[in-house]
Amino acid sequence: MTMFLDVPVTGFTGNKLDRADELRRDPAAIIGLRGRSDARWLVLDKLNPVVRPGGVGGETPAILWAYRSDVPHDALTIFLGMDGDSPRFAAAAPADELVADFGGKVLDARAAGALLPAHEAAIVAQARSIIDWHQRHGFCAVCGGPTVLAKAGYARQCTACKAEHFPRVDPVVIMLAVRQDHALIGRQPRFPKGFLSALAGFVEPGESLEEAVRRELWEEAGITCGRVQYLASQPWPFPSSLMIAAFAESETFEVRLDQDELEEVRWVTKDEVRAALAGSGDFLAPPPMAIAHTLLKAWIESGD
Ligand SMILES: [Zn+2]
Numbered sequence: 001m002t003m004f005l006d007v008p009v010t011g012f013t014g015n016k017l018d019r020a021d022e023l024r025r026d027p028a029a030i031i032g033l034r035g036r037s038d039a040r041w042l043v044l045d046k047l048n049p050v051v052r053p054g055g056v057g058g059e060t061p062a063i064l065w066a067y068r069s070d071v072p073h074d075a076l077t078i079f080l081g082m083d084g085d086s087p088r089f090a091a092a093a094p095a096d097e098l099v100a101d102f103g104g105k106v107l108d109a110r111a112a113g114a115l116l117p118a119h120e121a122a123i124v125a126q127a128r129s130i131i132d133w134h135q136r137h138g139f140c141a142v143c144g145g146p147t148v149l150a151k152a153g154y155a156r157q158c159t160a161c162k163a164e165h166f167p168r169v170d171p172v173v174i175m176l177a178v179r180q181d182h183a184l185i186g187r188q189p190r191f192p193k194g195f196l197s198a199l200a201g202f203v204e205p206g207e208s209l210e211e212a213v214r215r216e217l218w219e220e221a222g223i224t225c226g227r228v229q230y231l232a233s234q235p236w237p238f239p240s241s242l243m244i245a246a247f248a249e250s251e252t253f254e255v256r257l258d259q260d261e262l263e264e265v266r267w268v269t270k271d272e273v274r275a276a277l278a279g280s281g282d283f284l285a286p287p288p289m290a291i292a293h294t295l296l297k298a299w300i301e302s303g304d
Helices: 027-034 096-102 109-115 118-135 209-221 270-277 291-301
Strands: 040-045 048-052 076-083 086-092 147-150 155-158 170-179 182-187 199-202 225-236 241-250 264-269
Touching (some): 027 076, 027 086, 040 118, 048 096, 048 109, 076 118, 118 225, 170 209, 182 199, 182 209, 182 291, 209 225, 209 241, 225 291, 241 291, 264 270, 270 291
Parallel strands (some): 040 086
Antiparallel strands (some): 040 048, 147 155, 170 199, 182 264, 225 241
16 A cells, blocks of 8 residues: 555645745734735635736736735735745735726636636635635624634634634535446536536535545435545635545446436446547536546546
């Protein structure tokens, strides 16, 4: 048995910022960093990043790093970390000025995951999940009192009972059940026509990841599974999931569909998946930024 697995690189990962946790606890240090001439802001307008569009030469878009003077002083702001020696923040604010003065463009956050350089998409994921959390947690879950941003964005504190609240991450298992030379994929009713992907579901309190994988496959497809093997994980900032990808050994080919969750499930071969990933199959496969793509790719490349 090998102790260390080669984990594939997934979309929304590769953030190069030093999150500098020690600075978050020091309000004076954060104020100092905000005042620095090399401090820059990622602006999210309705949770979508403001970017510099790709130029006529076809360059890829990139985050438009704004100056402090271009961000409303009362905008909700979080500390992202340090880019080398330079502080980086994110703020929730309308993009109007950045669009008018700097040629910025508001990019849909999902599209950002595919179009931005990987390390910048990862920064957008960090910023989007935390800002979304702040916007939905204005009141204390203990006493109902108003809460205020704390720890440079990594907590909220109740102004009445002083309880501290922390940003949440919601674990989701996403898995390929495999049996002999087939894997199970399916489509949710909300998926685009012809699109099939790995099955997925939220981990519930009081279960392990392996148990969540087996339970979801049983609930959605009626199959029982034995061994479960972890592959990789991925932050998914819609709003704050952590996708955990795994393979599961199915004990049967016989499926029983949960029609509330899925419209169709299908056992596919590696050749069918290869064709779909190449864009020439008889179903649409998930794009490279999605960890379901990583799962399918790892499966067709595996010896099993
Ligand atoms: Zn409270």
